[in-house]
Amino acid sequence: MSKKDEVKVDEQLVEEIASLARLDLTKEEREMFVSQFKDILDYVSILNEVNTEDVPPAYLSSANNSAMREDDIEESVPTKEFLANAPQAKDDYIVIPRVHIEQ
């Protein structure tokens, strides 16, 4: 019996996952995800039928074994060009909101 048989999909679980995924879901989204998660997890549980004892997982997609390359020096991206995409930048640095908020 795998743990997935015991999964209880409710709003609390959805909220916990949302917090791990850094998603600030609305109430409507949470409710919708509860019912859709149940359907999808129920559907994928079909994999429990398959005997995978002694079957290795298939992580690597490429035939290459850790390809090596020459350690050539190349021109890197000019900082200004990189920072053009940053939401906020100052003096070659990316600006973020303060991390600590004074009480």
Added chain:
Amino acid sequence: MDLHELSIQQAHELLSSRKVSSEELTRAYLERIRRLDPQIKSYVTVSEELALKQAKEADQRIKTGEGLTPLTGIPYSAKDSISTRGINTTCSSKILENYKPFYDATAIKKLNSSNSVLLGKNNMDEFGMGSSTENSGFFTTRNPWNFDYVPGGSSGGSAAAVAAGLTPFSLGEDTGGSVRMPASFCGVTGLKTTYGRVSRYGLIPLVSSFDTIGPMARSVYDVALVLETIAGHDAKDSTSRLEPVENYSEILKTTENLRGLRIGIPKEYFVEGLDSAVDFSVRDAIKHIESLGAEVIEVSLPHTQYAIPVYYLILFAEASSNLAKYDGIRFGLSERSVESLMDVYLKTRETGFGAETKRRIMLGTFALSAGYYDAYYLKAQKVRTLIRQDFQKAFETCDALITPVAPATAFRIGEKITNPLDMYLSDVFVVAVNLAGIPALSVPCGISNGLPIGMQIMGPHLSEETLLRIGHLYQSQTDWHTKHPPL
């Protein structure tokens, strides 16, 4: 014949004999995009200024006649997940709405060195998550054959643009059918390349172990011309294959029959639920291919029914990791009317991602979380091994497999969008190929109720040459690929 109907080969002949300039060709496409794309909506960005500049450069090169390639001066478009320097690359997501990469993807760089002309970037399901382009953060692309129907996805904009004569070819990207399915729904030819055959450098990742860039065009021959230009090893992508690239188009020119090839028909792909017109057209195409000299046998891929759950579980997991970088700090959308750094993450991701993207991030985060990893992700990776072994076994007895691309023709806009699971099931015939990393070609082979039907030709790793030969000979005997939507 109008300029937008020319194949790459025909356009190349006119360009190199200087009967038409690249600028004229490019302007003809831009004009057609202006006229038709407000309805079809296949482009997110039209890069007119860059296109005209590149066309003029191509004309200079043609004038000198030095180092011309079949793609010199030929316009093209690219799926909006492929990085283009200085040109918006959005993945059709609001979170990347104004993102301009500061470098070109390797595939784009290779087309640049041929002096091909970038017309613009094509709409897609957000980050490639979907089978209809309805999940685009901006708008839904329409099927040029019937505007009430989806073009397929996720490279739906690319397929619609090729079908409607809004580009001669497009670079698509296939994670779980995203080149083949829209190619089939829109009646164009599309190739899902062997994993690693084309560099992924500059391709914004969805599922790093599945993603492949592949050409979409109006014929197998045109696909071959594009493939031989963009394929090859790249030091910037350690998963790209080291094997030399074949001269596919030359091989096609000298192929006269398919004698000696053995084609397998996997019985699990011709089952209940398969639309009868699709069944008829694909079987008819198989008969044609048999008449060209190939031997046809029945084979079995016993784990076929598990491909969808395996595919989606791995996708959820890898996609949720790949999408963690969209946090409103270094690039892309950023919600700054908040108090803390944590709120920047939360609000940016809540506002920037669409419903399907959030759903998959959530499912992936769950499948990878403590206590569930073994039951979901690891289990899926083990069944993936069995699916790969199915293919290995089949390819011991045959050179290629032929199946339908999709169980039915295109569905109506809105038909499946409210039921995600139903949408996932439309990928039933295409995802196993990505699990195995093998190449597969989608070739038009019929029309039913005014909507195109496609067959899928799959082969072992790096068998692009065989697949292209089969498809090319089939197209030399049939005219499905030459049919245009009534526009």
